[in-house]
Amino acid sequence: MIQREQTRRIPIHSSLLRPHLLAGGERALTMLNATFAAVLIFGVETIPAILTGIVVFILVQTILVMMAKRDPQMFDTYKRHIHHKRFYPAQAWLHAIRREPRV
Template identity: 40%
Template structure:
């Protein structure tokens, strides 16, 4: 007899808010809030709202292309452009340093 276990969708779904990555939406909302409250004028409030709407639109399109694109991008910029074919001289291999 074979036992099957259900995999619930909520356990492996990405954390999205408004259809985009949560951290990026919250960061853009914080920037919009700082711009809107920092200026204390109608122009700064309108520009903050327009910035937030435009950023959520762009972030949603980015999330449709790849749900974790920001993490992939951060990992990409952390990698070196060149990896040598041999280990560094400080790595011990077999008890001896290269």
């Protein structure tokens, strides 16, 4: 009898696939938000500054959570995006002499 070749399955833990979020938002942005709120709260130490720091933290964190629900890696994608040029001219190789287009 010929034995069928079984498909090999390797279990991957779900924590390896999930994005690393902090309080529902991206880690770097959440830490930046918390740092800004802490500076505002502990740096000025007045009642209006404390209330403003708390309100700003809650509002910005809510926006970060909404962004993370839409795309958990949105900030990393944006960071890569800003490094690209607007236009890449066609050239034969990387160090080719750049020529302006004829009009």
